[in-house]
Amino acid sequence: MGAGRATGPPPPPARATGPNRSIDFRTDSMTRRARNWLPGLLLVSPSILLVGVFVYWLITKNVLTSLQRSTDFVTDRVINPGGYRNYTQLLASSQYQHALFNLLVLTVVFLAGTMAMGLLWSVLLERGVRGEGVFRSVYLFPMAVSFVAAGVVWRWLLSPAQGEGQAVGLNQLFIKLHLPGLQNGWWSADSRFSMAAMALPAIWQLSGYVMALFLAGFRGISQDQREAARIDGASEWQIYRHVLFPQLSPIALSALIIIGHQSMKMFDLIYSIAGPNSYKAEVPATLMWTQLFSKSDAQAAAVNATILLILVAVVVVPYLVYTNKVEERSR
Amino acid sequence: MGVRKTSAVAAVAVAALGLAACSTGDATSGDAQTSAASGAYTPKEGGAGGKVGVFTWWAAGSEKKGLDALEKLFAKDYPNDEFVNLAVAGGAGTNAKAKLASDLQNNQPPSSFQGHAGAELTDYISKGQIEPVNDVIEALGGSDVFPQDLLDRLTVKGNIYSVPSNIHRANVVWANPTVLKKAGVNGTPADMSAWIADIKKVKASGVKTPLSVGGTWTQVQLLETVLLSDLGAEGYSGLFDGSTAWDSDEVKQAANDFKTLLSYANTASDGDDWPAATDMVIDGSAAYNVMGDWAVAEFADKGAEDGTGFTYFPVPGTDGVFDFLADSFTLPKGTDNPDGAKDWLMLVGSAEGQKAFNLAKGSIPARTDIGPEDFPKYQQSAMSAFQDNTIVSSIAHGAAVNQAWLTDISSAVSKFYSQRDVDGLVSDLATAAQNNQG
Numbered sequence: 001m002g003a004g005r006a007t008g009p010p011p012p013p014a015r016a017t018g019p020n021r022s023i024d025f026r027t028d029s030m031t032r033r034a035r036n037w038l039p040g041l042l043l044v045s046p047s048i049l050l051v052g053v054f055v056y057w058l059i060t061k062n063v064l065t066s067l068q069r070s071t072d073f074v075t076d077r078v079i080n081p082g083g084y085r086n087y088t089q090l091l092a093s094s095q096y097q098h099a100l101f102n103l104l105v106l107t108v109v110f111l112a113g114t115m116a117m118g119l120l121w122s123v124l125l126e127r128g129v130r131g132e133g134v135f136r137s138v139y140l141f142p143m144a145v146s147f148v149a150a151g152v153v154w155r156w157l158l159s160p161a162q163g164e165g166q167a168v169g170l171n172q173l174f175i176k177l178h179l180p181g182l183q184n185g186w187w188s189a190d191s192r193f194s195m196a197a198m199a200l201p202a203i204w205q206l207s208g209y210v211m212a213l214f215l216a217g218f219r220g221i222s223q224d225q226r227e228a229a230r231i232d233g234a235s236e237w238q239i240y241r242h243v244l245f246p247q248l249s250p251i252a253l254s255a256l257i258i259i260g261h262q263s264m265k266m267f268d269l270i271y272s273i274a275g276p277n278s279y280k281a282e283v284p285a286t287l288m289w290t291q292l293f294s295k296s297d298a299q300a301a302a303v304n305a306t307i308l309l310i311l312v313a314v315v316v317v318p319y320l321v322y323t324n325k326v327e328e329r330s331r
Numbered sequence: 332m333g334v335r336k337t338s339a340v341a342a343v344a345v346a347a348l349g350l351a352a353c354s355t356g357d358a359t360s361g362d363a364q365t366s367a368a369s370g371a372y373t374p375k376e377g378g379a380g381g382k383v384g385v386f387t388w389w390a391a392g393s394e395k396k397g398l399d400a401l402e403k404l405f406a407k408d409y410p411n412d413e414f415v416n417l418a419v420a421g422g423a424g425t426n427a428k429a430k431l432a433s434d435l436q437n438n439q440p441p442s443s444f445q446g447h448a449g450a451e452l453t454d455y456i457s458k459g460q461i462e463p464v465n466d467v468i469e470a471l472g473g474s475d476v477f478p479q480d481l482l483d484r485l486t487v488k489g490n491i492y493s494v495p496s497n498i499h500r501a502n503v504v505w506a507n508p509t510v511l512k513k514a515g516v517n518g519t520p521a522d523m524s525a526w527i528a529d530i531k532k533v534k535a536s537g538v539k540t541p542l543s544v545g546g547t548w549t550q551v552q553l554l555e556t557v558l559l560s561d562l563g564a565e566g567y568s569g570l571f572d573g574s575t576a577w578d579s580d581e582v583k584q585a586a587n588d589f590k591t592l593l594s595y596a597n598t599a600s601d602g603d604d605w606p607a608a609t610d611m612v613i614d615g616s617a618a619y620n621v622m623g624d625w626a627v628a629e630f631a632d633k634g635a636e637d638g639t640g641f642t643y644f645p646v647p648g649t650d651g652v653f654d655f656l657a658d659s660f661t662l663p664k665g666t667d668n669p670d671g672a673k674d675w676l677m678l679v680g681s682a683e684g685q686k687a688f689n690l691a692k693g694s695i696p697a698r699t700d701i702g703p704e705d706f707p708k709y710q711q712s713a714m715s716a717f718q719d720n721t722i723v724s725s726i727a728h729g730a731a732v733n734q735a736w737l738t739d740i741s742s743a744v745s746k747f748y749s750q751r752d753v754d755g756l757v758s759d760l761a762t763a764a765q766n767n768q769g
Binding site: 072075095155158159160161162163165166185188189190194272273274275276277278279280281282289290292293294295296297 | 425428429432454457458539540546547597598599600601602603616734735737738739741742745746748749750751768
């Protein structure tokens with residue numbers, strides 16, 4: 001954005017310039033204009049170059065790979081027919097549709113869970129409880145744990161084994177609490193919606209982050225507004241409903257976008273919980289690993305990656321456009 | 332990514348420490364005996380020199396002990412060479428294979444890497460990433476010392492691409508004799524239905540999960556032994572060359588038996604590894620576990636005695652058939668030190684190397700000229716079975732099918748495990764074959 005501002009209209013020329021120095025004035029203005037944008041451009045050019053090569057060129061390369069034709073070395077059988085048919089082939093496969101459905105279930109539960117928990121915690125903390133700092137850290141801490149490390153623990157917690165002597169993790173806890181009826185197969189359960197269980201560790205991990213976002217939002221609202229509402233006779237619920245929450249909607253949108261795109265790209269947590277090549281827990285990101293490393297099918301993996309990129313872009317780009325507009329309006 | 336990298340770095344660091352310790356001890360032992368090699372390839376006396384980076388997923392347990400034994404021997408026989416251990420831990424080799432794939436892609440191959448002998452290597456061959464090692468096999472003695480059956484399975488378009496280091500058997504049932512006795516099960520069941528009858532007896536005696544299973548790959552291995560039992564050796568081998576149809580009645584029967592077996596098994600999660608399932612047999616919470624014969628090391632580790640603590644027999648209906656898998660070492664194309672790599676291959680293929688390695692790892696030598704007398708009881712029985720039995724290739728361990736096909740089969744089994752839909756499994760397996768068989 002810095003570069004964009006630098007290329008804006010130059011300041012008006014100095015008044016002292018007389019008409020007889022018009023030629024000088026032109027060159028003078030050009031150098032001055034260059035002086036305005038050149039240093040800025042020089043400053044950002046390394047990052048433009050790096051981003052250009054390591055992001056956009058690689059995306060291009062990925063898209064080109066996704067359009068290649070490939071055959072089996074030993075049998076000469078066509079694996080990928082090439083061109084757009086690579087895309088139709090993958091999209092038509094039941095495995096990929098299953099992975100996309102899993103992703104949908106995961107994303108919906110993950111979003112709903114983190115937003116609900118994050119909002120709840122932030123409202124509780126916002127009311128000025130004692131030891132707020134402690135609670136804030138407690139809720140934020142899970143985010144400091146890597147998905148892989150958390151995944152190892154959650155694999156155990158979400159073990160599908162059931163019954164006395166077999167169950168471990170949460171199922172064992174249910175037995176100990178004399179609630180054996182609550183035992184279930186978690187993400188391994190035979191249900192189309194079993195991926196919802198995979199959202200549990202993700203919710204545990206990122207609710208604190210959403211809480212921090214909302215808490216910052218609450219702190220940004222001046223106390224005067226609450227007092228004014230109270231004087232007008234608003235109940236606490238009405239203050240939240242009509243005064244505070246509406247002002248949090250930009251933050252809620254950011255949180256949704258951040259969590260949503262993380263959910264779509266999520267690989268490490270699922271891989272460390274379910275292992276490679278688990279049908280039940282398959283999402284496009286883990287399928288991409290399988291395609292690339294197990295099946296050595298770079299084309300299919302590139303197709304998958306491109307579709308994932310488009311999915312994330314569909315979510316993120318409108319958001320970026322929106323925030324840009326809002327920022328411009330407020331400028 | 333980060334974790335794999337760190338573990339690789341850690342492995343290298345550990346290896347470097349070990350090396351430093353080794354080289355101080357062995358630097359003077361220059362009078363190393365060269366392996367009895369003659370013929371096509373002759374290694375330089377004392378080794379070609381330089382670093383020899385060996386990539387494996389042998390980072391823990393008996394596998395690591397085996398690799399350590401080889402490393403020691405390598406330092407003794409080829410003192411000029413510097414062994415670098417590039418082992419990557421975890422995931423029964425899946426993590427290592429991913430790391431290897433990117434190394435090969437980036438033209439940074441190790442001097443030699445571990446691969447399952449058989450169809451799995453075709454992935455590397457088809458990408459032109461490994462070179463034939465016919466000269467090394469020749470120098471080691473060729474078909475005089477390696478079984479022809481095995482060499483045939485290593486040969487692709489007339490060339491041999493790897494040196495086998497050890498053989499494992501996949502179709503073994505491990506059982507807890509105490510649990511069986513309590514259930515009144517005597518004798519070894521002769522076929523699948525007799526075995527299922529025994530399993531029912533065990534269940535009736537109060538064992539909730541008579542059979543133990545682990546994650547997806549252990550289930551694939553169970554399925555392959557059931558297929559082998561129901562189809563016979565010839566029918567089973569026909570699955571891979573197209574002479575047996577994957578949607579035949581026999582396969583459907585096997586899928587049904589597989590479903591029955593799983594209904595008597597514990598609930599596992601896809602990512603579980605095998606030792607937990609084997610431990611269930613040791614502690615008596617299960618009577619049976621189908622696992623490759625590396626399980627014998629787990630029994631030994633937990634102090635279970637052969638005969639009293641555990642017994643073993645071929646998966647019912649597969650007596651006289653040896654469901655084999657083998658580890659082997661390759662020569663990557665474009666490696667920095669091909670002569671050093673060949674020194675390593677010569678050691679891995681030598682009688683001396685195979686004996687030291689397999690004694691430590693608990694597997695059996697790929698060579699047939701090594702006497703069984705020094706090996707423990709189980710390995711002796713496996714060695715004689717390997718010589719007399721019909722040899723078939725394992726699916727779950729990349730001997731029968733390449734990685735892409737195995738991946739499709741694993742997906743089908745993983746799906747079946749949650750849905751228990753026999754027709755779905757058979758049609759998925761048939762589709763997998765159709766997509767990968769050419």
